[in-house]
Amino acid sequence: xxxxxxxxxxxxxxxxxxxxxxxxxxxxxxxxxxxxxxxxxxxxxxxxxxxxxxxxxxxxxxxxxxxxxxxxxxxxxxxxxxxxxxxxxxxxxxxxxxxxxxxxxxxxxxxxxxxxxxxxxxxxxxxxxxxxxxxxxxxxxxxxxxxxxxxxxxxxxxxxxxxxxxxxxxxxxxxxxxxxxxxxxxxxxxxxxxxxxxxxxxxxxxxxxxxxxxxxxxxxxxxxxxxxxxxxxxxxxxxxxxxxxxxxxxxxxxxxxxxxxxxxxxxxxxxxxxxxxxxxxxxxxxxxxxxxxxxxxxxxxxxxxxxxxxxxxxxxxxxxxxxxxxxxxxxxxxxxxxxxxxxxxxxxxxxxxxxxxxxxxxxxxxxxxxxxxxxxxxxxxxxxxx
Numbered sequence: 413x414x415x416x417x418x419x420x421x422x423x424x425x426x427x428x429x430x431x432x433x434x435x436x437x438x439x440x441x442x443x444x445x446x447x448x449x450x451x452x453x454x455x456x457x458x459x460x461x462x463x464x465x466x467x468x469x470x471x472x473x474x475x476x477x478x479x480x481x482x483x484x485x486x487x488x489x490x491x492x493x494x495x496x497x498x499x500x501x502x503x504x505x506x507x508x509x510x511x512x513x514x515x516x517x518x519x520x521x522x523x524x525x526x527x528x529x530x531x532x533x534x535x536x537x538x539x540x541x542x543x544x545x546x547x548x549x550x551x552x553x554x555x556x557x558x559x560x561x562x563x564x565x566x567x568x569x570x571x572x573x574x575x576x577x578x579x580x581x582x583x584x585x586x587x588x589x590x591x592x593x594x595x596x597x598x599x600x601x602x603x604x605x606x607x608x609x610x611x612x613x614x615x616x617x618x619x620x621x622x623x624x625x626x627x628x629x630x631x632x633x634x635x636x637x638x639x640x641x642x643x644x645x646x647x648x649x650x651x652x653x654x655x656x657x658x659x660x661x662x663x664x665x666x667x668x669x670x671x672x673x674x675x676x677x678x679x680x681x682x683x684x685x686x687x688x689x690x691x692x693x694x695x696x697x698x699x700x701x702x703x704x705x706x707x708x709x710x711x712x713x714x715x716x717x718x719x720x721x722x723x724x725x726x727x728x729x730x731x732x733x734x735x736x737x738x739x740x741x742x743x744x745x746x747x748x749x750x751x752x753x754x755x756x757x758x759x760x761x762x763x764x765x766x767x768x769x770x771x772x773x774x775x776x777x778x779x780x781x782x783x784x785x786x787x788x789x790x791x792x793x794x795x796x797x798x
Contacts, residue, residue: 419473422786423483429793430485438487439642442578446643446684446707446732448767454759454796455487455578456789457734457771463530463778464785471782484789487769489573491581491641493633494561512587514539514554515597523778530778538600540618549617558629563636570640580643580686581633588688589626589646591619591670592657608662615666623670627677634681643707644678644685651691654716660695672703679704686734690774692716694723701730711735712773713754721761724768733762734769737788743772744779748787755791763796770796 435452436444444451458481460468465477474480481489502510508518516537523529543549570579583589595618596604607615634641650656650663658666678685684706691710693700694717700708708731712718720736736758737743742750755770762768770792776785 416473422472425790426484426793429790433793433797434485437576438485439575439578442487442769443642445766445769448729448732448765450764450766450798452798453793454763454798455769456485456792456796457488457769458484458486459772459775461530461775461777464776464780467782468785471786485793487578488580489577491566491570491579491637493581493583494563494566494636508536511597512556512560513594513598514552528778535597535600538598538603540598541600541603543614546613546617549614555621556625558625558632561629561632563632566633566636567638567640570637574640578642579640580645581637581641581683582645588648589630589644589674590648591622591667592648592650594622595619605657608658608666612666619666619670623673627673630674630677634678634683637681639682641681641683644683645688645709646674646685647688647709649688649690650696651689651693651712651715651718653691653714655692656695657691660699663696664699668699668703671700675704684732690715692718694718697723697727697731701727705731707732707734707769709734709771710773712740713738714740720758724762728762728765728767732767732769735771735773736762737770737772739772739774739777739780743776743784743788744781746784748783751784751787752791752794755788756795759795763798 433453438455441451441453442455445455465480469475469477469480472480472483474483501512504510504516506518508516510516515535517533518536519531520534521529521531539554540549540552543552570581573579592604595615598618599607630644634644648667650658656663675685685704686707686709687700687705688709690712692712692715697708711720711723711733713720713736720733723733738754742754746754758770772788
């Protein structure tokens with residue numbers, strides 16, 4: 413009984429705030445915001461590493477992550493498409509696993525034996541790394557095919573969340589619709605950037621294979637979904653801490669056409685597009701808008717030029733924004749009052765007129781205290797009401 417009271421006390425603040433502000437379904441709220449209209453409150457998304465998910469579930473006395481999501485009032489539910497249903501990936505004796513592109517990955521543990529222990533998947537072998545010619549690239553036998561997947565359950569998987577929640581088709585994080593990232597997985601990060609500068613024909617050969625795959629794959633996913641996907645998310649990190657990873661001219665030369673193609677495919681099915689990129693990409697934003705992008709995601713606040721207030725003022729008429737909460741400093745190193753001030757600043761800067769979805773700039777990491785996690789979600793509800 414004493415334990416139950418602890419959980420009730422921890423839940424009380426969020427429950428109280430939600431009762432005052434929520435007047436519509438999660439799906440209605442989100443789609444209004446995407447259309448630059450003001451709903452009852454700012455929509456909330458939740459990105460957490462599994463270790464933080466578990467810790468937060470324990471803190472609030474939730475038995476499942478879905479129960480936690482419902483309690484926190486998050487407005488989105490992810491759909492991973494057919495990625496988990498159609499293909500069994502090859503496992504090797506050394507523990508590495510081969511993905512659909514033939515890239516081998518291994519699980520790496522960090523912070524072992526500490527309170528900050530966690531795991532992630534790291535590229536162990538890039539199969540195109542040592543190839544020297546376009547002919548070798550073209551002859552590679554493991555180019556991914558959209559024929560490999562079973563699309564038959566996509567509609568069912570999305571529809572189970574409707575009409576209550578907003579469904580985002582996100583893909584597997586390591587197989588998300590992109591151009592540069594799969595190129596880096598296949599070729600290796602260093603070699604991919606060398607190619608961008610010195611080997612344009614190799615870049616184009618790899619890129620064209622990637623774009624061709626995702627274009628057809630997404631056509632099939634969207635068709636199979638039968639209108640049950642609310643937002644399509646693609647992601648391709650183009651920004652570093654102080655600016656884009658490549659020049660605007662290089663982005664236009666190699667990636668703009670594919671970027672627009674991906675957006676056009678989703679728009680053919682009436683689906684707005686969210687684009688995830690970390691880092692400072694302000695120089696690319698006018699081109700993103702020209703290509704028809706609906707929602708820019710991440711808004712890494714400690715990257716230069718990514719201040720939410722400035723972005724809203726300059727581009728808020730054309731773009732919806734998602735993200736903006738700092739996982740580099742404020743959440744892991746700040747105090748709960750710092751977290752509250754961060755949320756208040758973002759809400760004051762971006763929520764007017766709709767067009768804002770609040771979330772962390774990436775997954776909340778294991779070095780974040782549970783007190784700061786709790787403060788974050790309380791502040792979302794406290795400052796998000798219209």
